[in-house]
Structures are given as C-alpha cells and as structure tokens.
Amino acid sequence: MRAVNVSERVPMLPNSSSSMPPMRERSEKARAVLEGAFQVFMAQGYAAASMDRIAATAGVSKSTLYSNFQDKEGLFLALMQEMTFASRQEAFALLSQADLQAPPQQVLRQIAVCMLDSFEQNQPLLTLMRLVIGESDRFPEVAKTFVTDITKPMLDQLTLYLSSQTQLQLPDPVIAARIFAGSLVHYLIIQKLLHGDDVLPLERDRMIDGLIGMITAQQSPAP
Amino acid sequence: MRAVNVSERVPMLPNSSSSMPPMRERSEKARAVLEGAFQVFMAQGYAAASMDRIAATAGVSKSTLYSNFQDKEGLFLALMQEMTFASRQEAFALLSQADLQAPPQQVLRQIAVCMLDSFEQNQPLLTLMRLVIGESDRFPEVAKTFVTDITKPMLDQLTLYLSSQTQLQLPDPVIAARIFAGSLVHYLIIQKLLHGDDVLPLERDRMIDGLIGMITAQQSPAP
DNA sequence: CGCGAACCATACTAAACGGTTTAGTTGACA
DNA sequence: TGTCAACTAAACCGTTTAGTATGGTTCGCG
Structure with missing residues (x-):
C-alpha cells in the first residue's frame, strides 16, 4: 500500500450504506486499471x-495490474461490482426526479x-446490460448483483408509486411495474442492442404513449 | 461433396420459402460439426x-471442420443461421396452436x-437469446437475423390477432403486442437468464394473469 | 482393380494468452 | 543519505489458440 495523503480525494460519501463493496478507497493506479x-x-x-x-489501455504495466487485482477474473468481478454500484443511483433516482403531485x-x-x-444516452448502462446477460452463465453472481442492485430497486419504486395511485385501480401493482419496466427494457434490447431499428422501427414516444395508455386505462371506460 | 443417396433423408420441406439459408443439404459430417x-x-x-x-465434441477431425467451413467465424455464422431458422417455426406456430374462436x-x-x-423447456432458445445479445456487438448481422426471423414474426402475429379482436378496443395493437411479448421476454430474462428467481421471485401464472388482465381491461369498467 | 474423394490422427507453425519474474527507476520519509 | 514500497519495461514460462500440412485409411464407382 502506498502512503496516501489525506488531501488527495475524499469519497465524501462513506459508502451509502457501508455494505460490501470497497469503493473509492482504491489507489490511483487501481482506478486507472479499472478504467x-x-x-x-x-x-x-x-x-x-x-x-x-x-x-496498455490503462497506461500501466502488467505488474501493477496484478499487484492490484488477483487475476483476470478478480479484475472482471471488481469492475462489474464497481459499474453496478455506480448505476445504482440512476435506478434509485427514478422517482425523485418526478413531480409526484402531477397526474x-x-x-x-x-x-x-x-x-x-x-439507457440510451448512458451507453455504459446498455453495454453493462449486454455484458451481464452475455456472461450470466459464467458469472451468475454478477447477474444476481445486477438484479439485486438495479432491477429490484427500480421495480420496487415503481410498485410503490403505482400502489399509491389508488385511482388507477390496478389489481396487481407488482405486475403492473413489471409490465411497465419490462416493456421499456425489451424495447431497448430490441431497438438498441439487437439493432432492430432497421427492421422493426418504432418511435419511442409511440411506445411510451401506448404503454401509459394501457396502464391508466384500467378503470376508465373512455368518455 | 459426397455422393448422396436419394433415400438418405429428404428435408420434405424445400426450405419454406426457398430463401437464403442452405438448410439440410449439408453432408452428414457437416451436420456433426454443427452439432x-x-x-x-x-x-x-x-x-x-x-x-x-x-x-473433439463433434467426433470429427479438425481437417473435416475446416473442409466444411471457412473458419471459426464462418462456422459460428452458419450455426447461428441454422439455429435461428430452426426456431422460426416455434415463433410462427404461436397462433396456429390456439383456438382462435375462444374468448x-x-x-x-x-x-x-x-x-x-x-423458452423455458427449450433451453436452446434461451441460450440462443443470451448468445445473440452477448455477441450483438461483434456480430450485428446475427442480431438482425434474430429480430427478423423470430421477434418480428412473433410480434406480427400478435398484432394481427389483437387487431382482429375489435371488442378489446385497443388503441394501438402494435404497441399492445410489444407490451405483451416484451413483458414476457423480460420476465424470462430476469428470472431465467439473470437467475432472478432467488432475489425477485414471481410465479409465472401471476405474471400471465396480470398481463392478460391489463390488456383486456382496456374497455371493461369491471362489473 | 484402381481412381479419387472424403475422412482420420497427428504434428506442425506462428502468434497470443495468463501469469511470473527480473532488473531498474522513482519519490516519500527518517 | 539510506530505506522501502510502488512503479516501470521487458523478458520469460508453459499453455493454448487458429489454421495448415502430411500421410494413411476407408469407400463408392467405373
């Protein structure tokens, strides 16, 4: 371990919930390796x-690489943990950005x-999803972490909000949340990951409108 | 090419639409290699x-491998074409197995x-999906073929049926089909590919019930 | 019988792989 | 000044890779 100056870079948030992942207290080189x-x-x-x-990409010698991480698999796992954790806030910020008093x-x-x-602007998140799915057989823990840290919080928030909107009269808010998120994620997979924009074009606004119309049409007999 | 006896194995369907993929007129060894x-x-x-x-797995020498396929990439592309084509009928048989006169x-x-x-019983299809998504960056044509040959026919059939059921009063059957298929595929990805059954358990019947309830609730104000 | 095609096992090449080791450099601290 | 930990580039190890070449065997067909 290198002696680290206190003035270097303080994480400023001590880990959100002081859980497993050893976050930003990595050496500068280790962060370069992860990059x-x-x-x-x-x-x-x-x-x-x-x-x-x-x-080579990290601008670092191979020795440094192996002094900071055990082996290729260890480096990969560390990276996936880091990326999943970094994307957590995006999943958590879903409702906080919305005006919950609006209809x-x-x-x-x-x-x-x-x-x-x-998912669209932040290419990393889309790429992370492809990697998690593609390697889900060899790295099942990575897939589970993704579901636990990103998918589940997102669905939980959605379920909570949909449950609170009693006038929607949703018979099963858990399923409604799944339908809402699932349709959008599937849309992203088909259009963006699988390059379906050419053969199955579908404008994003039409998808959103139709989805919202279906969910909010549970009780209204249309005037 | 080996001289092939007419009595060996006739495909019995001349290629469904006599399109691109050179199907079962492969030599026995070539089929072993593909397997x-x-x-x-x-x-x-x-x-x-x-x-x-x-x-080794094919029980074939490497020479045979390279005499039947150009290189690794060619073998992979041939396999993906073969698998996608083989799964087409499952996608096409969606409506043919249902009693369309029923409610x-x-x-x-x-x-x-x-x-x-x-997707669940036929593990190959699920595995194919993971592979297509995982390699969609290095093999975009494979992804496009998957969408064209499997996703699109499935959605087209669904759209056709939903459009025919005018009493459902669906404002946008195309979107309804996307929601229906997308929710189910997303359910499969989370539960089966990403091993979410442990952390996000959800019974399949509850998902199906909720999904159908949402789609068929477009006009009925509940008695 | 003999031709030729398809097959087999084996061995090879040149390169890349993950991982280790070596020798030498830097810079903070006592 | 001397020490020590972290770094560097480079060579190295044994293994594995994609792909090719060789030589021998089987088999249908004329």
Whole structure:
C-alpha cells in the first residue's frame, strides 16, 4: 500500500450504506486499471479481452495490474461490482426526479423518459446490460448483483408509486411495474442492442404513449 | 461433396420459402460439426470456444471442420443461421396452436403459455437469446437475423390477432403486442437468464394473469 | 482393380494468452 | 543519505489458440 495523503480525494460519501463493496478507497493506479478494464471488457467481452491490452489501455504495466487485482477474473468481478454500484443511483433516482403531485399519466411519462434516457444516452448502462446477460452463465453472481442492485430497486419504486395511485385501480401493482419496466427494457434490447431499428422501427414516444395508455386505462371506460 | 443417396433423408420441406439459408443439404459430417459447434459455442460463447474442442465434441477431425467451413467465424455464422431458422417455426406456430374462436382471455393465455414453454423447456432458445445479445456487438448481422426471423414474426402475429379482436378496443395493437411479448421476454430474462428467481421471485401464472388482465381491461369498467 | 474423394490422427507453425519474474527507476520519509 | 514500497519495461514460462500440412485409411464407382 502506498502512503496516501489525506488531501488527495475524499469519497465524501462513506459508502451509502457501508455494505460490501470497497469503493473509492482504491489507489490511483487501481482506478486507472479499472478504467482500462472497463474499456476493453466492454468492447471485447470477458474471454476476448487480454490483460496485455488492458494494461496498455490503462497506461500501466502488467505488474501493477496484478499487484492490484488477483487475476483476470478478480479484475472482471471488481469492475462489474464497481459499474453496478455506480448505476445504482440512476435506478434509485427514478422517482425523485418526478413531480409526484402531477397526474399519474404525467408522472409515468417522466419515469419512462428518465428510464430510456438513462439507457440510451448512458451507453455504459446498455453495454453493462449486454455484458451481464452475455456472461450470466459464467458469472451468475454478477447477474444476481445486477438484479439485486438495479432491477429490484427500480421495480420496487415503481410498485410503490403505482400502489399509491389508488385511482388507477390496478389489481396487481407488482405486475403492473413489471409490465411497465419490462416493456421499456425489451424495447431497448430490441431497438438498441439487437439493432432492430432497421427492421422493426418504432418511435419511442409511440411506445411510451401506448404503454401509459394501457396502464391508466384500467378503470376508465373512455368518455 | 459426397455422393448422396436419394433415400438418405429428404428435408420434405424445400426450405419454406426457398430463401437464403442452405438448410439440410449439408453432408452428414457437416451436420456433426454443427452439432458440436452448437454445444461448445452455447456453453462457452464465441471467444472462449476453441476449434479443437468443437472438433473433439463433434467426433470429427479438425481437417473435416475446416473442409466444411471457412473458419471459426464462418462456422459460428452458419450455426447461428441454422439455429435461428430452426426456431422460426416455434415463433410462427404461436397462433396456429390456439383456438382462435375462444374468448381473447383464453387465446392470450394459450399464447403466453406457449411462449414461455418455448423458452423455458427449450433451453436452446434461451441460450440462443443470451448468445445473440452477448455477441450483438461483434456480430450485428446475427442480431438482425434474430429480430427478423423470430421477434418480428412473433410480434406480427400478435398484432394481427389483437387487431382482429375489435371488442378489446385497443388503441394501438402494435404497441399492445410489444407490451405483451416484451413483458414476457423480460420476465424470462430476469428470472431465467439473470437467475432472478432467488432475489425477485414471481410465479409465472401471476405474471400471465396480470398481463392478460391489463390488456383486456382496456374497455371493461369491471362489473 | 484402381481412381479419387472424403475422412482420420497427428504434428506442425506462428502468434497470443495468463501469469511470473527480473532488473531498474522513482519519490516519500527518517 | 539510506530505506522501502510502488512503479516501470521487458523478458520469460508453459499453455493454448487458429489454421495448415502430411500421410494413411476407408469407400463408392467405373
């Protein structure tokens, strides 16, 4: 361990809930390694990525790489933990950005737009999803962490909000939340990950409108 | 090419629409190679799979492998084409197995059960989906083929049926089909691919019931 | 019988892989 | 000034990779 100056960079948040992941108290080099690992792993996948390329991309020697992480698998796991944790706040901020006093149609639209923006603009999140799915067989813990830290909080928030809107008369808010999030995520997978925009074009606003219309149409017989 | 006896195995369907994929007119060895490639690629992914292991699994020499396929990428593309084509009929048979005269709730339940069964029992289809998503960056054509040959036909059929059920008064059947299929596929991804059954348990019947209830509740004010 | 095609096992090449080791450099601290 | 930990580039190890080459065996067909 290098002696670390107190003035270097204080995390300022002690870990959100002081749980498992040893977050930002990594050495400067270790963070550089993770940055390089991010680029290479995301672009090439786990098996195709080489430690040499990661070291080169990180601007770091291979020795440093192995002094900060046990091996290739350890580096990959650390990166995935880091990325999943970094994306947690986006999942948690879904409702906090919406004006909850507005009518449900408006709130749901804000949430949907926020979700699609998180995935569309933030390419890392989309790439992370592809990697998590693609490697879910060899790294089941990574997949579970993703579900626990990102999918579940998102669904829980949605369920909570939908439950609170009693005038929607949703018979099963848990399922409604699944339908809402699932339809949007599936839309993203088809259009963005699988390049379906060419063969199955579908404008984002039409998807959002239709989805909200279906969820809010549970009780209203249409005037 | 080996001289092939007419009595060997006739495809019996000349290619469904005589399109691109050169189907079953492969030599016996080539089919063995594809079978081995299927096992190894599905278990290890593209980069981690080795041609030696594929040859061994297929019970075939490496020479045979390279005499039937140009290189690793060519073998992978051929396999993906073959698998996607083989899964087409499952996607096309969605409506043909349902009793279209029954009330929509019943038909939609049959379709949903049929879909989930296709993916749950038929592990290959689920594995194919993971592979297609995982390699969608390095093999975009594979992803596009998947969408064109599996996703699009499925959605088209659903849209057609939903449009025909005018009493459902769906404002946008295209979107309704997306919601229906998307919710189910997302359910499969979370529960089966990402091993979410532990952390986010959700029984399949509850999902189906809720989904059908939401789609068929467009106009009925509940008695 | 003999031709030729398809197959087999084996061994090879050149390169890349994960991981280790070596020798040498830097900079903070006592 | 001397020490020590962290770093560097580079070589190295044994293994594995994709792909090719060789030589021998089987088998249908004329």
